[in-house]
Amino acid sequence: MTREDMLARLIAQAASEGSDLVTLRAVVEESSELGARRVLERLGLSDDGAHDDIDELRELLQAWRDAKASAWKAAVEWIVRGIFALLLVGIAYRLGVTELVR
Structure with a gap:
């Protein structure tokens, strides 16, 4: 039935x-x-392979989320490094390091 x-x-x-x-x-x-x-x-x-397909999709989605988080983390780290570098250059300029180089 x-x-x-x-x-x-x-x-x-x-x-x-x-x-x-x-x-x-x-x-x-x-x-x-x-x-x-x-x-x-x-x-x-x-079909019988649907469970495996769903598992693969979940793994792919988790890999995408990990890659996205890693990319954001790297971008933020580079932005912070750039800000610190500019801050360091500004401090050096204020202290007159350019006169010592001449």
Whole structure:
């Protein structure tokens, strides 16, 4: 029996016998399962290798996040170094180091 058949029978049971809590829960569970399967099929993730694909995508996303964080960290470090270098040149100029070089 397929999920569609099971859902159809549960809905027919609820219509004919009245809907008690157990039947309603079964209808919700079966329809949720059926909907989830449809979504996975539409996304192309219903095959046996889907779990591996998701794992690879997560690894790729984590690598991207790590690279992005590393790039930002390096950029900030270079900006701070540049500011300190300019500050050092300004201090040297104020102290008159240019006169000592001549």
